[in-house]
Amino acid sequence: MTPVFPVIHWPYLLPVIFVVLGAVAVLLWDTFFRSRDRTFLAALTLTTLAAAGGATLSALPGLPGGAVSFGGMFVFDRFSGFVFILILIASFISVLIAAAQMSLDEAPAGEYFALILFATSGMMLMAGTRNMLMIFIGLEILSLSLYVLAGYLRFDLRGNEAALKYFLLGSFAAGFLLFGMAMIYGAAGSVDLARIASHLHSHPLSRNPAFMLGLGFITVGLGFKVAAVPFNMWAPDVYEGAPTAVTAFMSVGPKAAAFAAFFRIVLMVGGYAGENFIAVLWVMAALTMTVGNLVAIWQANIKRMLAFSSIAHAGYILVALVAAQRGEALATGGFLYYLLVYSFMNLGAFCVVVASGRGGEERTRIADFAGMGYTRPVLAAAMAIFMVSLAGLPPTGGFVAKFYIFSAAIKAGYVWLVVVAVLNSVISVYYYLRLIVVMYMQEPGAGVDEGAVAGPERVSSYAFAALLLAVIATLELGLFPGAVIEFALRSGVLLN
């Protein structure tokens, strides 16, 4: 038998190659020229991400629908392209936030940025493949980097605890994912989603226990990663314990990558699984929204509140998944748009949390934000915009994104799910707007620094850049969504 060499489209691989090379460059630079200064390494990381973004953008126009490299291990279609850009933007802003967080100054700088880049490469590989093995490997590259990042402040006991909890529950989920993949491999004879789909087309397996068990375990594994209820118990603890810049990163990028992989699996294979599978996703979406929003109300710590809010947002995205499963084209485009808006507003909110800290100390209680509208007007105004957008009110991006997802679900016939989702949005308005009330209508509590009131507001230039990007994007995506929506809708078509 003569060996067949796989087709490789190098130009489409360039974004991933850039990110990996950048990570190695950061590590090497740090090894040979070890310095306490993080500025240069941050700049190198940002350049790498920008170069990868440029490579993705320049590869997109000439794309005839998609290109398959390495026999399906790497698939670059419009869907991958959009998710790549989204992930790179999220990493870019996360690096800016990390550069602004002072408590990270005491920790070694090089590994931090290298790990962010490695995690980014894992996310891209996970989103740009139709092979389940590659999804597993991408997920592990991403997760292993994040376990280390969560415990990055080595002498912080809360960070240690967050890292261990994340590691134990994350690996537990990976075990489920792998076992589920093995079951599907056994039932359908391949780990390539396209081949599984064509096998299922000729041999329906919706009554095959191994196949259904496999799909269920994969749902558990990916459900952990996106923090869907009932697999969400790690999220609040890890979000609270990890350094805020890391929390910002892991609340956005990994979620986007895991959802992209989830969408690909459900869209290519889920259609052959029958009604029960849709019902499971339906219940998961409803539970995730409701639990996330209801528990968020009681949180006194802003990082925990944002953790539950991100669980709730995973629920809204699951609504899009349920609708997309019915073949509703609007749903996949709406999902991509939602992820984009969510990245900007969530990263922005975390950036305000980082920037409002004083010195190396972080202020994460909601009570700490009292009176911030007067002491730090710029930060408070930015936070107010992000909260309005997270709540899904016009004129921000959050409103448009929710509108598209909900109308897709209604078109697909899930009226009751949309009713649940809208009720949840109403609940969420309460705790998002409560923060605005605290910032503008309460007197600053004891221990607020007097200097900030008198002198001009000081925000580090990195945080300012991140905030500017996030604010402009959140408003722009709400006021003039046309071009991006069109791009997202065109990207919603998967390569089969």
Next chain:
Amino acid sequence: MAPLEHYLIVSALLFAIGVVGVVVRRNAIVVVMSIELMLNAGNLAFVSFGRFLNSMDGQLIVFFVMGVAAAEAAIGLAILILIYRNRESTDVDSLNLLKL
């Protein structure tokens, strides 16, 4: 050769032991070992399916999974050593600074 079911039953048992170990045991090192058991249950399933389907994929995947599992063990043990140095215990229940 034993039929496929036998291998799958062993694999399912290993997986179940792993899951129970993660849920029941309180020592973090034992929990990590149980997680490794779950991954190896997946490996066994892949290998036996590969053998019985006459496909090389299953046999190949196992090498990647073993590599991933080794990296995971390295990072997990590093985190455990860090925690042991900082608080002299690897009991999962003693990790209660962050409220559940």
